[in-house]
Amino acid sequence: MSNLETSRGNWGSKFGFIIAAAGSAIGLGNIWRFPYVAGENGGAAFVLIYIIFVVLIGLPVMIAELAIGRNTEKNPVGAFKKLFPQSLWKAIGGLGVITGIGILSFYAVIAGYTVGYFIKIILGDFSAVESAAQSGQIFAAFTANPYISIGLLLVFIILTVLVVMGGVSAGIERWSKILMPLLFLLLIILAIYSITLEGASKGLSFYLKPDLSKITLTTFARALGQALFSLSLGMGTMITYGSYISKRDNLVTSAAYVCFFDTLIAILAGLVIFPALFAMGMDPAGGPGLVFVVLPSIFAKMPGGMIFGAGIFLLLAVAALTSTISLLEVPVAYFVDEHGWSRKKAVVSMGAITFIIGIPSALALGANHFFSTFIKENFGFLDFMNALFGNYSLSIGAFFIAIFAGYKWGVNAISREIQEQGSVFYFRPIWAFLIRFICPIAIFVILAYIAWTGNYF
Ligand code: PHE
Numbered sequence: 001m002s003n004l005e006t007s008r009g010n011w012g013s014k015f016g017f018i019i020a021a022a023g024s025a026i027g028l029g030n031i032w033r034f035p036y037v038a039g040e041n042g043g044a045a046f047v048l049i050y051i052i053f054v055v056l057i058g059l060p061v062m063i064a065e066l067a068i069g070r071n072t073e074k075n076p077v078g079a080f081k082k083l084f085p086q087s088l089w090k091a092i093g094g095l096g097v098i099t100g101i102g103i104l105s106f107y108a109v110i111a112g113y114t115v116g117y118f119i120k121i122i123l124g125d126f127s128a129v130e131s132a133a134q135s136g137q138i139f140a141a142f143t144a145n146p147y148i149s150i151g152l153l154l155v156f157i158i159l160t161v162l163v164v165m166g167g168v169s170a171g172i173e174r175w176s177k178i179l180m181p182l183l184f185l186l187l188i189i190l191a192i193y194s195i196t197l198e199g200a201s202k203g204l205s206f207y208l209k210p211d212l213s214k215i216t217l218t219t220f221a222r223a224l225g226q227a228l229f230s231l232s233l234g235m236g237t238m239i240t241y242g243s244y245i246s247k248r249d250n251l252v253t254s255a256a257y258v259c260f261f262d263t264l265i266a267i268l269a270g271l272v273i274f275p276a277l278f279a280m281g282m283d284p285a286g287g288p289g290l291v292f293v294v295l296p297s298i299f300a301k302m303p304g305g306m307i308f309g310a311g312i313f314l315l316l317a318v319a320a321l322t323s324t325i326s327l328l329e330v331p332v333a334y335f336v337d338e339h340g341w342s343r344k345k346a347v348v349s350m351g352a353i354t355f356i357i358g359i360p361s362a363l364a365l366g367a368n369h370f371f372s373t374f375i376k377e378n379f380g381f382l383d384f385m386n387a388l389f390g391n392y393s394l395s396i397g398a399f400f401i402a403i404f405a406g407y408k409w410g411v412n413a414i415s416r417e418i419q420e421q422g423s424v425f426y427f428r429p430i431w432a433f434l435i436r437f438i439c440p441i442a443i444f445v446i447l448a449y450i451a452w453t454g455n456y457f
Contacts, residue, residue, distance in 0.1 A: 096234075
């Protein structure tokens with residue numbers, strides 16, 4: 001990513017791009033958000049629809065975003081403007097810029113909690129945990145402290161700002177190559193441990209045996225939002241990252257790798273959480289606190305658990321950082337490219353704005369009554385921002401990106417971009433069918449249903 005802060009160059013190698021894009025995709029979306037959303041929406045039935053959406057909607061939209069980005073070499077607003085200067089399409093880029101700030105504002109709160117949990121584990125705060133209920137109380141007390149929540153939010157924003165400002169992003173790329181496989185390895189070990197706990201089988205069947213009667217249109221809506229969120233799609237992150245890929249790389253295979261690894265990590269996170277959760281007799285619909293309650297209860301029992309625990313939360317913080325970088329990069333690239341701001345000015349001002357917008361989310365898990373019950377009981381400001389930007393805004397963005405790719409700029413233009421320098425566009429007719437018909441129709445039906453029923457949250 002060293003090129004992000006200098007001129008527009010290319011990623012070091014094909015592998016460099018895949019690592020950076022996977023770094024954006026893999027994060028709290030996989031390990032924090034996926035398990036609790038799956039738990040709230042029927043378990044295995046949700047997982048099934050989720051995987052279908054990754055393949056039928058996520059992959060084609062990712063290919064479209066990467067092609068738009070590489071062709072235009074621009075931020076999302078600049079990209080639409082360059083292709084169709086007089087049109088309104090740039091508004092979709094503008095929505096992406098706002099969405100980036102919106103998501104980052106609450107994402108950094110949760111990312112801050114992972115840093116906090118890393119410190120708490122080292123301090124031995126969980127060594128006496130005997131039950132999930134106790135672990136739940138620790139989490140509640142932790143998030144109810146406004147100074148800690150806001151302080152950790154600030155810490156995480158500063159970390160992100162420092163990386164995006166320049167200097168260390170090449171290092172992050174290098175570290176990611178070691179740390180991400182390590183995260184994968186720790187998750188595998190934890191999943192094996194979790195599956196072998198007594199009473200785990202109920203969790204396995206909840207997570208892996210679909211009960212199709214649990215599927216409603218709301219399940220589809222949540223699965224769509226989760227797939228786009230987890231793959232960093234619908235707000236131009238992949239347009240921005242695509243603007244740095246070399247013409248030699250095959251966009252289709254790169255996108256397929258990113259989708260595959262992202263989904264693998266999410267599925268694995270569920271294999272850690274659900275067997276243990278059922279073994280401890282907890283409610284799978286526990287909401288955003290789920291992993292913060294379940295993981296420490298696992299570590300408390302496991303031999304060497306605290307070392308594992310510290311490792312997992314540290315790696316989770318790193319995974320979150322490679323995602324927050326990509327979230328901040330979208331508004332920063334916009335202000336640098338379109339308004340001629342210096343990189344430093346753009347990064348610092350966007351970081352400051354995000355911090356301020358993030359404060360209500362930091363107070364929304366118990367620190368402040370108003371923000372904690374912003375929409376209803378157990379659905380506070382953080383959940384509100386998460387649904388608004390993390391589901392709906394991304395869905396609207398993905399809808400228009402599909403229309404743009406399928407009809408406005410067109411299948412032929414995208415194919416030409418993909419076939420640059422002799423790359424083969426595998427499955428072109430299938431892609432064209434998905435981006436022109438399946439993606440827009442499915443997203444439209446889901447959004448129309450949500451708007452019609454008013455069942456937003
Ligand atoms: N995909 C990231 C994650 O799963 C979050 C993200 C969403 C990043 C949208 C960029 C854009 O953690």
